[in-house]
Amino acid sequence: MKKNAEYMLEHAGLCRAADRLEPQMFDEYGVQRGLRDKNGNGVVAGLTNISRIESFKMEDGKKIPCEGKLWYRGYDCIELVNGFRGDHFGFEEVAYLLLFGKLPNRDELKHFNDILASSRTLPTNFTRDVIMKAPSSDIMNSLTRSVLTLASYDKNCSDTSIENVLRQCLGLIAVFPMLAVYGYHAYNHYSNDESMYIHRPQKKLSTAENLLMMLRPDKQYTELEAKVLDTALVLHMEHGGGNNSTFTTRVVTSSGSDTYSVVAAALSSLKGPKHGGANIKVVEMMRDIEAHVSDWTDEDAVRVYLNKILNKEAFDGKGLIYGMGHAVYSLSDPRAQVFKSFVEKLAVAKGRDKDFALYSMIERMAPEVISQKSRIYKGVSANVDFYSGFVYSMLEIPLELYTPIFAIARIVGWSAHRIEELINMDKIIRPAYKSVMQELEYVPLDQR
CATH class of the missing domain: 1.10.580.10 (Citrate Synthase, domain 1)
Known part of the structure; x- marks a missing residue:
């Protein structure tokens, strides 16, 4: 009998073969992957009176990005x-x-x-x-x-x-x-x-x-x-x-x-x-930048390293500047904007002015670096996670x-x-999935 590790490795390959769907099939059947369309709009699944997010305005039938x-x-x-x-x-x-x-x-x-x-x-x-x-x-x-x-x-x-x-x-x-x-x-x-x-x-x-x-x-x-x-x-x-x-x-x-x-x-x-753990990645990324850029005030050096991160040549190889961009917001995340003033006060009190200056520089510089690298349909800005991890580190929270x-x-x-x-609701939430499988004839065990 094969060892468990070998078995899992082999059968993981079977999973990939059996479950692989070609990307164009989603377009063919009109499926919004992630329940979001190509412009980032979410599929409306319900109504709520609890909160509202604004990231764009409609003018002459067009979506115009606005301050969040x-x-x-x-x-x-x-x-x-x-x-x-x-x-x-x-x-x-x-x-x-x-x-x-x-x-x-x-x-x-x-x-x-x-x-x-x-x-x-x-x-x-x-x-x-x-x-x-x-x-x-x-x-x-x-x-x-x-x-x-x-x-x-x-x-x-x-x-x-x-x-x-x-x-x-x-x-x-x-x-x-x-x-x-x-x-x-x-x-x-x-x-x-x-x-x-x-x-x-x-x-x-x-x-x-x-x-x-x-x-x-x-x-x-x-x-x-x-x-x-x-x-x-x-x-x-x-x-x-x-x-x-x-x-x-x-x-x-x-x-x-x-x-x-x-x-x-x-x-x-x-x-x-991809959800609640984002601020940890921001802190890890900033530590990496601080370790590899000797002069944190040198904008050119910081810009070069940000480009390395985007090119998957630095940090975790994912090609992402963490804390930048949001699934909904475009020009700004209001939570980040209001939070920044508190962060600055705490940084001064904690003697972390140099760190705060680096964060501020990257907040200003990253959207430009990202836009030069790829087309952005709605803009990109610092989100609340960009500063929250920094705050937690200053509060000595592990x-x-x-x-x-x-x-x-x-x-x-x-x-x-x-x-x-x-x-308000009396129905179980049950969206549909389009089946694209082929029908097969059953083959007896001793004939396989």
Whole structure:
């Protein structure tokens, strides 16, 4: 009998032969690969009142790229961020907005904060028996396992009434920081032989403050650090119903599945490097550039190296400048624009001015380099991932937690879309696939 590795190698070839479809067949049958047309427009699969993205305007029947905009429940995300800047933390306020469709007053916000604070608890011995039991460097897998296990502690797990789903969603929003941070500490202890710290969340602290407090051995953080992280969470909280993990939320919800299974499916989608893992690639790319360009202020040298990256001669050989471009936005990503001012403040406070200058140079230079290399139908600009990884590095957040932090924010959007799907839809989402197989006659086993 052949060894398993040899068997898999040989039969992987059979898979490639059996499943290979010629690219022109998709055009022949009018199939929009990735559910997007050749101009990057998504196939409309539903309606939503939760958020809206604008990347172009229609003039005389033509699409004209414009500066990107993002609205949460009718509010410009930039105005929302500017609204709580310097006054209070925004994650909880915007979470209330996305879930309930209105901005809370002070009493409503306080009550909402109290609900989240009282929900920041895990079942008895859950940290020891579940999170520490099988630590992994892949914290997203650890987070997913924890979410599915929490279902076992919920007596009303399968109840899909809006009241019960809201209870479940608020509970998950509250404990996501604990699940992610504790998962990292368990991995760091058992795999890296480092000390393990399990700090309990404090009721008086915001989500961003608790995250930093639980992560750091001394529990210490500055107000600026917490404010910048809070802004990052708000900007990652929601991004329309068509992004991969939110669409996954909608699809699994439409089948009638429970909240824990839905969120686990969304987490599995988000962890993919084409979705939630992009900011890690930005940080790795920037480290590579810093290592190979001796003078970070030399624009010509940086430009040469960016061209090497595009030509697949440097970094990971993929030919991509990570953090540049977006599936929807064209001229600008509003999240990156509003985030940049916070990033600059943190860079100055952390003594990372030189790094920030390099990021700014590449943000300005990369679109030009890319446009010289290939035709761009809608423009290219820095997306939010370009700066978020830099922020996390300045906050001393380990790479393993970059995508989980994205999940800590996006769980709010997932929850809002799950509730909207339950309220408005009564059909399972089931798109069609065109079969192109040939019919064959069955051949008995001894004649093959």
